[in-house]
Amino acid sequence: NAGVMQNPRHLVRRRGQEARLRCSPMKGHSHVYWYRQLPEEGLKFMVYLQKENIIDESGMPKERFSAEFPKEGPSILRIQQVVRGDSAAYFCASSTGTGDYEQYFGPGTRLTVT
């Protein structure tokens, strides 16, 4: 029973490039959440999505960041024109969206901006 899958596991981008992070939820899960872990700030919520809908994006930076969860395929977190401050671990989690809403996390994508 595969867990939450994220790819790539490590991503290196130069300043100004775009970063695309992918997340496939656990089988049977239709709710996806993205979190960011910065060294001095801990784990912070970014966005909560269901298929084709953004439910809560209160943690997303206002510029350069976007997320989607299309009807088919993985959820994508997109960062345009990356800056050094975007270097962090980005985690995706998923839940069934019913019952207890327990969230299960993927292994994360470590983004390094040079």
Next chain:
Amino acid sequence: GIQVEQSPPDLILQEGANSTLRCNFSDSVNNLQWFHQNPWGQLINLFYIPSGTKQNGRLSATTVATERYSLLYISSSQTTDSGVYFCAVERRAGGTSYGKLTFGQGTILTVHP
């Protein structure tokens, strides 16, 4: 928003020792989860425990929702228990699930052989 405080921030143990980690939160919650972040950075689910007591092997957890705290007990610690332990809570305002976990700063546990 809701505040989550974990204590102690750091804990060093000898293998075989027992420990208690605490999580205090500032408001009523609908969801509380404990995670272990291992040295490779992966977040492992330990407990989903908005209230009550649960046990899983050497680990157990208790949440007293009315007093706004949760405890994680580790017995007979092993070197593989090393890592960071996070408490995370979700508060749903107005009866709607927002799915937003708020994490504490974590407890860094080091277990020496």
